[in-house]
Amino acid sequence: xxxxxxxxxxxxxxxxxxxxGSLGLITMMSSAAFWVNNSEVAPWxxxxxxxxxxxxxxxxxxxxxxxxxxxxxxxxxxxSFRMGMMxxxxxxxxxxxxxxxxxxxxxxxxxxxLGGEGTGALTNDLLWQGYSATWPTAGPAExxxxxxxxxxxxxxxxxxxxxxxxxxxxxxxxxxxKMDNRPRLIFWLLATVFLGFFFVYLQISEYKEAYQHxxxxxxxxxxxxxFFMLTGFHGMHVTLGAIMLTVIAVRSxxxxxxxxxxxxxEAVAWYWHFVDVVWLGLFIFxxxx
Amino acid sequence: xxNENTHKHAHAHDHHDDKPTGFLxxxxxTTNHKDIGTLYLILALVMFFVGGAMAMIIRAELFMPxxxxxxxxxxxxxxxxxxxxxxxxxxxxxxxxxxxxxIPMMIGAPDMALPRLNNWSFWILPFAFTMLASTLFMDSGxxxxxxxxxxxxxxxGGQSFAFVVFSxxxxxISSIMGAINVIATILNMRAPGxxxxxxxxxVWTWLITAFLLIAVMPVLxxxxxxxxxxxFFATSFFNAAGGGDPVMFQHIFWFFGHPEVYxxxxxxxxVVSEIIPTFAxxxxxxxxxxxxxxxxxxxxxxxxxxxxxxxxxMPLTGELFFMYATMLIAIPTGVKVFNWVSxxxxxxxxxxxxxxxxxxxxxxxxxxxxSGLMLxxxxxxxxxxDTYFVVAHFHYVLxxxxxxxxxxxxxxxxxxxxxxxxxxxxxxIHFWLSAISVNILFFPQHYLGLAGMPRRIPxxxxxFADFNMISSIGGFIFGASQLIFLGVIxxxxxxxxxxxxxxxxxxxxxxxxxxxxxxxxxSFNTPPVIDSTTVAHAEGTH
Numbered sequence: 001x002x003x004x005x006x007x008x009x010x011x012x013x014x015x016x017x018x019x020x021g022s023l024g025l026i027t028m029m030s031s032a033a034f035w036v037n038n039s040e041v042a043p044w045x046x047x048x049x050x051x052x053x054x055x056x057x058x059x060x061x062x063x064x065x066x067x068x069x070x071x072x073x074x075x076x077x078x079x080s081f082r083m084g085m086m087x088x089x090x091x092x093x094x095x096x097x098x099x100x101x102x103x104x105x106x107x108x109x110x111x112x113x114l115g116g117e118g119t120g121a122l123t124n125d126l127l128w129q130g131y132s133a134t135w136p137t138a139g140p141a142e143x144x145x146x147x148x149x150x151x152x153x154x155x156x157x158x159x160x161x162x163x164x165x166x167x168x169x170x171x172x173x174x175x176x177x178k179m180d181n182r183p184r185l186i187f188w189l190l191a192t193v194f195l196g197f198f199f200v201y202l203q204i205s206e207y208k209e210a211y212q213h214x215x216x217x218x219x220x221x222x223x224x225x226x227f228f229m230l231t232g233f234h235g236m237h238v239t240l241g242a243i244m245l246t247v248i249a250v251r252s253x254x255x256x257x258x259x260x261x262x263x264x265x266e267a268v269a270w271y272w273h274f275v276d277v278v279w280l281g282l283f284i285f286x287x288x289x
Numbered sequence: 290x291x292n293e294n295t296h297k298h299a300h301a302h303d304h305h306d307d308k309p310t311g312f313l314x315x316x317x318x319t320t321n322h323k324d325i326g327t328l329y330l331i332l333a334l335v336m337f338f339v340g341g342a343m344a345m346i347i348r349a350e351l352f353m354p355x356x357x358x359x360x361x362x363x364x365x366x367x368x369x370x371x372x373x374x375x376x377x378x379x380x381x382x383x384x385x386x387x388x389x390x391x392i393p394m395m396i397g398a399p400d401m402a403l404p405r406l407n408n409w410s411f412w413i414l415p416f417a418f419t420m421l422a423s424t425l426f427m428d429s430g431x432x433x434x435x436x437x438x439x440x441x442x443x444x445x446g447g448q449s450f451a452f453v454v455f456s457x458x459x460x461x462i463s464s465i466m467g468a469i470n471v472i473a474t475i476l477n478m479r480a481p482g483x484x485x486x487x488x489x490x491x492v493w494t495w496l497i498t499a500f501l502l503i504a505v506m507p508v509l510x511x512x513x514x515x516x517x518x519x520x521f522f523a524t525s526f527f528n529a530a531g532g533g534d535p536v537m538f539q540h541i542f543w544f545f546g547h548p549e550v551y552x553x554x555x556x557x558x559x560v561v562s563e564i565i566p567t568f569a570x571x572x573x574x575x576x577x578x579x580x581x582x583x584x585x586x587x588x589x590x591x592x593x594x595x596x597x598x599x600x601x602x603m604p605l606t607g608e609l610f611f612m613y614a615t616m617l618i619a620i621p622t623g624v625k626v627f628n629w630v631s632x633x634x635x636x637x638x639x640x641x642x643x644x645x646x647x648x649x650x651x652x653x654x655x656x657x658x659x660s661g662l663m664l665x666x667x668x669x670x671x672x673x674x675d676t677y678f679v680v681a682h683f684h685y686v687l688x689x690x691x692x693x694x695x696x697x698x699x700x701x702x703x704x705x706x707x708x709x710x711x712x713x714x715x716x717x718i719h720f721w722l723s724a725i726s727v728n729i730l731f732f733p734q735h736y737l738g739l740a741g742m743p744r745r746i747p748x749x750x751x752x753f754a755d756f757n758m759i760s761s762i763g764g765f766i767f768g769a770s771q772l773i774f775l776g777v778i779x780x781x782x783x784x785x786x787x788x789x790x791x792x793x794x795x796x797x798x799x800x801x802x803x804x805x806x807x808x809x810x811x812s813f814n815t816p817p818v819i820d821s822t823t824v825a826h827a828e829g830t831h
Contacts, residue, residue: 015405016318029458091469094504102511141530221533
C-alpha cells in the first residue's frame with residue numbers, strides 16, 4: 001500500500017521487448033488464422049511467431065531477473081509484481097469459469113431441454129423425437145459416433161494424487177528456501193517438476209486411449225467438446241507451469257532467490273496451486289460426476 | 290526488496306529524468322505513462338474516425354428507402370465493424386489513455402506500477418486492429434453477423450471469421466494487461482496520505498472498471514474460442530445436434546457484454562465527477578455515495594446479462610429475475626445524476642467547453658438511461674427488441690454518454706497535457722453543433738424503433754422514410770462537427786501560443802493541478818504532500 005513508498009520511486013528504463021512481443025504475437029495469431037483457413041506455409045510462420053515470443057519472454061524476464069538480482073528493486077516494485085501476478089491468476093480463473101459454465105449449462109439446461117424437459121417438450125417432439133437426456137451424451141444426432149468415457153478412478157485419480165503431491169513438494173521447496181537450505185530447495189523443486197511433467201505424460205497417454213480405443217474425440221458432441229476443452233486448456237496450463245518450475249529450478253541452482261526475497265519463486269508456486277485447484281474442479285465435475 | 294536507497298536513487302537520476310531522444314526510443318520503446326497515454330489517445334482518435342466513416346456509410350445508405358449505395362452484405366459488415374471498432378478501438382483505448390495520463394498524476398505517483406507491461410498493452414493494439422480491419426479486404430469480406438457474433442450466423446462468416454476471433458483475443462490480452470496495471474498502480478502507488486476514500490472519482494471509477502475488465506475479458510476470450518472450435522474443430526458448444534445450445538453463446542457473450550458496457554461508461558462517470566465540481570466551484574456532492582454507487586453498478590452488472598435476451602426463450606423466473614435486477618441499476622445511477630445536479634445547485638457556475646460537455650452528458654446520458662429502463666421491462670421489450678429503439682438507447686448512452694465525457698475530459702486536461710490553451714470559441718462551436726446534431730441523429734430512432742423498424746437492415750418500409758432522413762442529416766452534421774474537434778486538438782498541440790498555468794481552471798482541485806503544464810516527464814519523483822488543499826474531493830471538506 002501507499003506506506004511502502006520511500007523517498008524515491010523506481011521507474012525502469014525503456015525496453016525493446018514489448019514491441020518484439022507484439023511482432024511475435026501478431027505473427028502467431030495471424031498465422032493461426034491462415035492455418036485454419038488451410039494455408040500451407042502458416043504452420044511454419046506460426047512456429048516462427050511462437051519462437052519470437054519465447055525469445056521475448058526469455059529476454060524480458062532475463063532483464064527483470066538481472067535487475068532484481070542486482071538489487072535495483074524496492075519493496076514497492078515487489079508489491080506491484082505481486083499484485084500483477086495475483087490479478088493475472090484471477091483472469092485465468094475467469095477463463096476456466098467460462099468452460100465450467102458451458103459444462104454446467106449443457107448438463108443442467110441444454111441437454112435436458114433437448115430431451116423434452118420443461119419448455120423443451122415441443123423441441124423434442126418435433127426435432128429430436130425419441131431422444132432422452134442422458135450424460136454423457138454426444139447430442140441427439142450422436143455427433144462423432146458412439147464413445148465411452150474415461151473412468152474417474154483410474155488414471156485421472158492417479159493424476160489427482162500426482163498434482164496434490166506436487167502442491168506439497170512445491171510447499172516443501174518453499175520452506176527449504178525460507179530456511180536457506182539450497183540442496184533441499186533444489187531437490188523438492190525437481191521433484192515438483194518431475195510430477196508436473198509426469199502428469200502431462202499420463203494425460204497425453206489418456207488422450208491417445210480416448211482417440212484410439214474409446215471413440216471419444218473433440219467431435220463427440222457436447223461431452224467431447226467440454227471434456228477436451230477443459231482438460232486440454234488445463235493440460236496446457238500444467239505444461240506451462242512445469243516449464244516455469246523448471247526455470248525456477250535452474251535459477252535456484254544458479255543461486256538466485258534469497259530467504260526473504262524470492263517473488264519469482266512465489267509467483268510460480270501460486271500459479272502451480274492454481275492449476276492444482278482447477279484440476280480438483282475438473283476431477284469432480286468432469287470425471288466423477 | 291531490500292536494497293540500498295542510494296543505489297536506487299543514483300540509478301533514478303542516471304536514466305530517468307529526461308525524455309528519451311530519438312523517435313523509436315520515445316514512442317516504440319517507451320515506459321512513460323504520458324507517452325503511452327498519448328499513443329492510446331491517438332489510436333483512439335484514429336479509430337473514432339475510421340468507425341465514424343463506417344457510420345457515415347450506414348447513414349448514407351439509410352438516407353432513403355431502397356438499396357442506394359452498398360450491397361446488403363457490405364452494409365452488414367459496416368454495422369458489425371463500426372461496433373467492434375468503436376467499442377474496442379475507440380472508447381476503450383481512449384479511456385485507457387486517460388487512465389495512463391491522469392491516474393499517476395492524480396495519486397502522486399511517478400508512473401504506472403508496471404511501465405514495461407504498459408508499453409506492451411498498447412503496442413498489441415495497432416496490430417490487432419490492423420488484422421481486424423484487413424478482413425474487409427478479404428474475399429469473404431469482413432464479419433457481418435453483428436458485433437455480438439451470435440452463432441450459427443457468425444459461423445458462416447468465411448475466411449474472415451478466424452481473423453476476427455484472433456484479433457479479439459489480442460484486444461483481450463491488451464485489455465487485461467492494461468487493467469492489471471491500473472489496479473496495481475492505484476493500490477500500490479498512491480502517495481502517503483492518499484487514502485482510498487480521498488482518491489479522485491476518476492481514479493475510483495477506473496479501479497472498478499479495471500476489476501470488471503479482468504473479470505470479463507477472459508469470458509469473451511472463452512466465448513470466441515468456443516466459436517472457433519465449433520467452426521474449425523468439430524466441437525458442439527453451440528450446436529443442438531451435438532447437445533449444445535446456440536443460446537448458451539448469448540448467455541456467455543452477455544455475461545461479458547453487460548459489464549463491458551459499464552467498462553465503457555464508468556470512467557465517463559469519473560471524468561464528469563471531476564469536471565462539474567471545478568466549474569460549479571463547489572465540492573462534489575456526496576463523494577462517498579458516488580463511490581458506493583459505482584461499486585453497486587459494477588456488482589449489478591454481473592447479474593443482469595439476460596435482459597439482452599428477453600425474446601430468445603428463457604424460463605419465466607429468469608425473465609422476472611433479470612427484469613427486476615436490471616431495474617435496480619436505476620437506483621445507484623439515479624444517485625449519481627442526483628449528485629451531479631446537486632453539485633451544480635447554487636454553485637457559481639461558468640460554462641467553459643469541458644463543463645458544457647459534462648452538462649450535455651448528464652442530460653443526454655439520462656435520456657439513454659430512461660430508455661434503458663423501458664427496455665428492462667421484459668413484457669414490452671418483446672416489442673422493442675432488435676429495433677431502432679435499442680439502437681437509439683445504446684447510442685444515447687455511448688455517444689452523448691461515453692464520447693461526450695471523453696470530449697469533456699479532453700478539453701479539461703488538454704491544456705494540462707500540452708501546456709497550451711485550446712480555442713474556447715471553436716470548442717464551444719464544436720459542443721453546440723455536436724449536442725444539437727446528436728439529438729437530430731438519435732432521437733428520431735426512438736420513434737423508428739417503436740414503430741417497428743428492425744436494426745441491421747439496409748432497406749426499410751417507406752413509412753420509416755422521414756425519420757430516417759432526419760436521422761441521417763443529423764448524422765452527417767455530427768460527423769462533420771468532429772472535424773472541428775480534430776482541428777481544435779491539432780491547433781492546441783502545434784499552434785496555440787496561449788500558455789496554460791499549472792492550475793488551468795481556477796476552481797480545479799486535485800494533485801494534477803499542482804504540477805506545471807505540461808507536467809514533468811515523470812510526474813512525481815518523490816511522493817507529494819497530501820492535505821486538504823491538494824485532495825480533489827476530500828471527506829470533511831464539504
